[in-house]
Amino acid sequence: MAWETVIGLEIHAQLSTQSKLFSGAPIAYGAEPNTQACAVDLALPGVLPVLNEEAVRMAVKFGLALDAIVPSRSVFARKNYFYPDLPQGYQISQFDLPVVDKGYLDITLENGETKRVGVTRAHLEQDAGKSLHEDYQGQTGIDLNRAGTPLIEIVSEPEMSNAKEAVAYMKKIHALVQYLEICDGNMAEGSFRCDANVSVRPVGQEEFGTRAEIKNLNSFRFVERAINFEVERQIDLIEAGGSVVQETRLYDPDKHETRSMRSKEEANDYRYFPCPDLLPVDISDEFLEEVRKTLPELPDAKKQRFMDELGLSEKDASELSASRAIAEYFEEVAKGSGEAKLSANWVMGELSAQLNREDKGIEDSPVSAEMLTVLIQRISDNTISGKIAKDIFVDMWTGEGDVDSIIDKKGLKQITDTGAIESMIQEVIDNNPNQVEQFRAGKEKLIGFFVGQVMKASKGKANPAQVNEILMKLLKG
Secondary structure, three states, rough: OOOEEEEEEEEEEEOOOEEEEEEOOOOOOOOOOOOOOOOOOOOOOOOOOOOHHHHOOOOOOOHHHHHOOOOEEEEEEEOOOOOOOOOEEEEEEEEOOOOOOEEEEEEEOOOOOEEEEEEEEEEEEEOOEEEOOOOOOOOOEOOOOOOOOOEEEEEEOEEEOHHHHHHHHHHHHHHHHHHHHOOOOOOOOOOOEEEEEEEEEEEOOOOOOOOEEEEEOHHHHHHHHHHHHHHHHHHHHOOOOOOOEEEEEEEEEEOOEEEEEEEEEOOOHHEEOOOOOOOOOOOOHHHHHHHHOOOOOOOOHHHHHHHHHOOOOHHHHHHHHHOOOHHHHHHHHHHHHOHHHHHHHHHHHHHHHHHHHHOOHHHHHOOHHHHHHHHHHHHHHHOOOOOHHHHHHHHHOOOOOHHHHHHHHHHOOOOHHHHHHOOOOOOOHHHOHHHEEEEOOOHHHHHHHHHHHHHHOOOOOOOOOHHHHHHHHHHOO
8 A cells, every 4th residue: 555644843942032931040051950940930839920021022033934923912821731840730831822823934845846834833832841860760850940941832734745854844944943043953952852743644545644743853863764763663553454543752763763652642631721820912013013123034035145146056055045154154255255156165065074074063163254265265366276275274274374374384375477387387298208199199088187297296386277278288289
């Protein structure tokens, strides 16, 4: 039987506020356990929540960026469940009246086509604390530092049909929240994570299959692997005569498998009701316009501008606009050097490769945008060749100085004197009569051999364009 997959994602993005959603406690990562939880976070008797306006502003900003509906009124609800790391015995979230309603996101598929994925809603909610098992033999430790941390939960429509589409959607959301500066996107610290709802059904069937929810996936690689495993598990189970159970599952990256965690609750299991401690949130047209004015140029618009104004290909423009930090770095280099295509090649090539090798973000690059700008300028004005530039880039990366000081210190200035280059070429021709004879007999691929010999004689300093021009002239007599 032929099967098709149905996937929906619930993405949790931690908002980059200074304090928690309903208290003034800080949310800095890495603090000692239980040092960032105040009386409100601990749910001590008599305390009352006070809504953080900045969290609402960030959620509205996200909604506007999605071209979503931002209702004039939203309501906080209590979601009731009992966990040791949930001191209130309920989570303050939103249910039937979220801060952001229907929207959409366009993703680019592997074949280059664009697919529109609906966003059902995005709502504000507080995070729970954390249960710690590893350091407590036979016991569980509770760290409530995260309790009350503001989250926006972004719920997609079940419109993705394979793991790669899900990853493309998640990456687009990841880039968007960073562009908007409402979330740092740090997946290792739990600032950005997702739950994947996965089901399968026979091709042509309209009714959804029974879904399983895979919780707390915090890397794009894990999302893809977990979904692929779960799809295969469900198909094997059904084809063997069994049936899929609606449940919550965890992905084990070491064993590369999902395993059952608990039966999946329905909304009525949580006994949602409006939170009596919080008034409805009324959002005025003036507030909406105020937030709209703070929207930056978004990834799709930036990509189009890179293509229209800088002449980049769609592939290059997509890659360079995927991250706000990389886009800003590239733009500074392109503007300063006046060489958009060459700047793009260097940012996506040498710079990205070095960052990947050392697992660094572009904000940690030892080679600043200003330094790379000067390097590209020296290639453009023929002070150095592209080959020598790569060596200089490595020297800059390891802290040996700026471009011009390295060129002077190592004597790397390119030879552009026509007479000197012609003299070197003539010597190479005189020393290789057999190859000259073969070239003149029609084996013109040997031009690469001669170029190599000249560059070797000049220690890589001869201007390649001049070398090629003079070589052809002398070899053809």
